[in-house]
Amino acid sequence: MVDDAELTETWTRLMGLFMSRRNVLFEAFAELQLTPPHGHAIITLMHGGPTRMRDMATHMACDASYITAVADRLEELGLAERRPAADDRRVKELALTPKGEQVAARLDAVFTEPPAALRELSRADQAHLSRITKLLFDGATDAEWMPPRTLR
């Protein structure tokens, strides 16, 4: 029997798991002396490769001037560097350093790593959950679903 209250409880339980993972990620940010936007930026660089500062501002939905500050900080930390773009002398690209690659990979792993409890489900339940989340994904409207690139 699945009534409305039970559906809400189901959702609440899922939310609890999310919150815990979010906390883990935020702790990882703090340990690396990064704010969430800085973490977001380097994970974006890891997935997308060298990125024009303007495009980074668009992606992060923030003002361009803030990207200047983020880039400054990432350079200070030795995680990323500015590079002139090949074709347009106004443009700079932001690119990860080798150290930045390592840090980004570590943060990305923290983010995508399923909670241990998920691993401890039976194979059958893991398969159920996989199938059901695919249905959720297909059933969700665009407004409801957002690609979880990183947590901001």
Place this chain on the structure above:
Amino acid sequence: MVDDAELTETWTRLMGLFMSRRNVLFEAFAELQLTPPHGHAIITLMHGGPTRMRDMATHMACDASYITAVADRLEELGLAERRPAADDRRVKELALTPKGEQVAARLDAVFTEPPAALRELSRADQAHLSRITKLLFDGATDAEWMPPRTLR
């Protein structure tokens, strides 16, 4: 077949749903001219009743002085009010006004409302998901699980 990659994808899909709900809640905060901490505070008051300012600071994991600012703002908005505590004249309690009750209930509903996609699952899959999330809940260590009181 459920290999590690599939488990990660399952988790990623769930994260996507979560992110979307988070956005909805943040929009609801913004419409009410509340920051997440203010929303957090009034939902706490809704669940816990009148609360000493000191206890609110502990609950919100912030400095006591910040609660002064939060209380000021909530009073300005007519959502909460300070009351002297009965037993200790140093202490003030924060309590929701009738308007605050309404606003808190609305925010809480936004927060706990399951995504539409969850409702559109078959009864059988809803039951599966309910059962599996209970297993997740029971299997999670304290460090992994956090009661999703509100989103900060």
Place this chain on the structure above:
DNA sequence: TATTGTTATACTCTATAACTATA
């Protein structure tokens, strides 16, 4: 002396506006 809430203050995060150098 210790604790509650407040004030004064400072620091961080982020945006807006003005500027430069290219295009």
Place this chain on the structure above:
DNA sequence: TATAGTTATAGAGTATAACAATA
């Protein structure tokens, strides 16, 4: 003239430290 990035500056959010009232 328009665009990419920077600088200067301002505002919001939040903490720290000192303070008054009460325990």
